[in-house]
Amino acid sequence: MQAAASPRVSGPAPSRPARPPVAGRDYAVHPDAVEAMMRAEHGDPFGVLGPHEVGEGQWEVRAVLPEARAATVVVGETRVPMERRHPAGFFVASFAHPQRPDYRIAVEGWDNTERTRRDPYEYGATLNQQEIGLLRDVGNDAVHRVLGAQAVEIGGTPGFRFAVWAPNARRVSVVGDFNDWDGRRHPMRLWQDGGVWELFIPELKKGGHYKFEIRGPDGALLPLKADPVAFAAQQPPETASRLEGLPSPVWRDQAWMQSRNALDHRHGPISIYEVHLGSWARVPGEGNRYLTYRELAERLIPYAKEMGFTHIELLPITEHPFDGSWGYQPVSLYAPTSRFGSPEDFSEFVNAAHEAGIGILLDWVPGHFPLDAHGLGQFDGTHLYEHADPRQGFHQDWGTYIYNFGRTEVSAFLASNARFWLEHYHLDGLRVDAVASMLYLDYSRRAGEWIPNQYGGNENLEAIDFLRKTNEATYSHAPGTMTVAEESTSWPGVSHPTYTGGLGFGFKWNMGWMHDTLRFISKEPVHRRYHHHDLTFGLLYAFSENFILPLSHDEVVHGKGSLLGKMPGDRWQKFANLRAYFGFMWGHPGKKLLFMGGEFGQEKEWNHNQSLDWHLLDDPFHAGLKALVRDLNHLYAATPALYARDTEAAGFQWLVSDDAENNVIAWARKGREPGEIAIVVSNFTPVVRHGYRIGVPMAGHYREAFNSDAEGYGGSNVGNYGGVDAVAEASHGQGHSLTLSLPPLATLILVRQG
Structure with missing residues (x-):
């Protein structure tokens, strides 16, 4: 599999092929093209803007400069005034030059200040057809190397290369705080074979904000769109993407990464602490603010280490607009949420975990995405990422769109994202959300509300193929990591290899065990004799998959109460029941997962808007429960009989x-x-x-x-x-x-x- 080429370009600036020399001004810009440019409706800006040879040794430099009172082309020591050809700011400079000129444009603003800059339209294409072709290769990692806003250097000039897939758009522009969000100023070039629009904007600095302004196939202007491959984003409720470029973390976890390659998770101890970063702990004295990634590295990582957890699983931290979605409705899959800091801050959190010997898993959401206007929905004016038919493309339960896994560019976008987190950010695994909703075309639908596959069945063949290819790619390119399916049905072979017909996940959540045993333990002891099968039934299928036993966030929300609150009896009995249940769980075949707060007996149902009730640890019962979970984890890791043959x-x-x-x-x-x-x-x-x-x-x-x-x-x-x-x-x-x-x-x- 061939990797995408590096975005850094050395040597002289690439240029468009010179037009054949002709006499006169036959190649002067047509007034209709000027009007189209000023209405931001022209689909081929490089055919109009930039340097154009209009005769033998005769050149025009054209620019859209609505912000300019006057403008000048600077070629060496020569300054050529630009003529305003349109009152809204279309400027043209005409001059003789023996070859394609190397120039800058001096722009005099309405405030009488002058700024000299390079012209984006003097640069040739910065992508090639091979790179664009890789965007259709499911399992390749080209997406985050080709698309997005890449910090590059071309011909010695630094800047940002923007690229976005929008094949049905009439026109796409980069807009941001660097061009007054004006879609006329930076329209992009289209690669017809691939539907990718690209533009290099020289001398652009990091830290700015941007979106894409898109005219759909009917010419209508769409809501401004965030970059699907943004590497950073504004902190919600703001919705712009942020200019960062592909992050370049400074890693200190080389020893961890080398040892990770040899890990055999099936035969090793895995005890996962599931965490929602926004509510694990907050800072009440500072407006109840979030802890930052770096503060979490200083507090959460040592806590998980002391407690004996082998991994921390993060509820989704890909950028999402709504806090109440807990991250499960992401908009920018390639950006760690800015709620807790920058991409560099997030990589420091991962560094700290690995230095402490703790792996980091990410709750990953390829099953659906939200309807927010700045997101992926109807991205180029068509149902690009989602199915057009709501029987295939809309989740009734969650009010979200469903990815069109049959479109190779969409599956490649998602599979590349999986690799991005495991390889670029050194994460140690992905827990894949809502797999059942991906596998079944009739998931949560009545008759007539779904479309059978080509064989008349309810299996989503495209999603199955996507999951298999993604698992193959992640295990091939990121050895020692794991993928975990949240899959709640009896679908066979979820955690079996793809070459045996399985889906290729490393593990599957044992939702049946969780439901059965919680139902049992919530009964009064006098009634439990009638529900003994809830304890034993799980052992009938315990070795059919590589299971993780989950007591997750889903069990302590939506009126279900806390784990402690589910226990019957008086206060002593509630704690005794929960202690006994944890011991039963840690002794049961299967890896372990516990949501934060469960380890010390959080009494209230989880609330994502506030911290866990850490003050409860002043109570001996709560402190004792925390000590029990700590001791269970350490005993578990030190006792091969409790983990080495979990799946046998x-x-x-x-x-x-x-x-x-x-x-x-x-x-x-x-x-x-x-x-x-x-x-x-x-x-x-x-x-x-x-x-x-x-x-x-x-x-x-x-x-x-x-x-x-x-x-x-x-x-x-x-x-x-x-x-x-x-x-x-x-x-x-x-x-x-x-x-x-x-x-x-x-x-x-x-x-x-x-």
């Missing part, structure tokens, strides 16, 4: 699956080495059970490595005095057994020590 049935063995009457459940987890065994036992009743015998696979001493009822966690301190020796007494089909005291509403994890 041979790494799991039922010990007690049918004691619904007592609400006791127990199993063995096995590592890859002989004798690596952990026993997980949960008692989901508020009754102490002394002398409870459990069969175990091997003889040896079983250290009580974790007890959710420990006094330090807020429990009653019932336990087994640090461990139990297995005796040669058969039980539960095993030749050896343990006799245990089971604490009330508690989980034990016992690790065999030989």
Whole structure:
């Protein structure tokens, strides 16, 4: 696969092919072209503006300068006054010169100040057909190298090259605070084969704001559009893109990146802390402002490290206009949100995470995009990024557009974005949002509201192809990263390789496990005997995919209450239930994910507009729960039996699956080495059970490595005095057994020590 060429151009400035020399002024600009330029309706600005040879050695330089009272072309030491040919500011200078002139334009403003500048229309095309062709190659990373506002240097002159895909537009202009948002001043060149418009604006500085002004195919002027490949954006509610160029982070994570290439996530410990950066913590004394990326690096990263999480998963931080979407309705997929700082600040956050040994995952949203007028919807006056038919192109549930995955440029735009975050920003994985909505044409639709595929089925064949190609590209070009599907159906092979017919994700969220077990744990203990299957059902399919067990943000919003709030009983029982549930989860096959606040028992439902209630940690129950999650994470990472064979049935063995009457459940987890065994036992009743015998696979001493009822966690301190020796007494089909005291509403994890 061939990479796109670098945007930096060296050597002499490229130029348009010279017109054939002719006598007279046959090639002088036509008045109709001048009128079209001044109405911002001309589709070929380079055919009108810039230097034009109009006779043998005779040149005209033409410019649209609405801001000018007068203008002069400067060629060496010669100054040639420009003639105003149109009252709105069309200027022409005519002069003799033996070759294509190297010139500048001196513009005298209405305030009598003069500024000399280079003319964008003296430069030839800065793209080539090969680069444009790569924009149709799904899995290539050309999009963020070819499109957008690239800081480049041409012929020794720095500036920005703008490029945007808008094949159906009549005219596209760059507008910004550098040209008074005037679409007449910087119209772009169109590459007919590819539909890309481009323009190099010399001497433009970083930090300005810009958009694209587009006339649609019917000639109508569209709302100003943000750059789909902007690398930075204004802080909402402002909506312009920001001139930054392709970010060039200063990386200090070389050791992390080298070791990442060899990671085997399926057989390693993964415990993910899911975070919404805008509400993890705020600064009340300064207007309840957000923490910046750099402040988060100083506070969030050490906290996650202390808590033993291996990864932090960020709710979407690609630029989005509405805070209340939590980032799930992005407009600028290539720009980290400016709410928390600059792209450089974000890269420093990633540096800090990697230096602390923590991976960063991004919640990525290729399934839909919002209707905001400055966004991708009807971008060039047509349904360019989305399907035209609302039965294919509109999400009824979320009020958003659906990408047209069958259009190769759209799929390439998204796949390149996936690679951009993993390779350019060194992120360690992508959690792909709403995969089920992408896979099914009839997702959340009634009969007659969807269009079957070519075979009459409900599978979205184009989306399936896109997902497979994206996963292949990310794993090929960013080894050691992971892709994770939020997929809530029984679609087969989500986390299986594409060469076996799977979708190629590394992992899949186990939504069924989450729903079943939360339903169980929310019941009063006296009723749980009738719902024991909610604990055991997940083990019927636990090894059909590479699963992550998610207790995510979705479970603590929209009236669902907090995790602690779901627990039944009095205050002591609520905490005991949650402690037991966390122990059960960390002992269960599957990687772990916990949304922020759950680790210390946030009492209120999550509110994206305010900080977590960190003051709760002054309460011993909350502090004890936080200590429990910390200890679980560290025990998990230090115990191969709890993670090494997560995806293999041979790494799991039922010990007690049918004691619904007592609400006791127990199993063995096995590592890859002989004798690596952990026993997980949960008692989901508020009754102490002394002398409870459990069969175990091997003889040896079983250290009580974790007890959710420990006094330090807020429990009653019932336990087994640090461990139990297995005796040669058969039980539960095993030749050896343990006799245990089971604490009330508690989980034990016992690790065999030989």
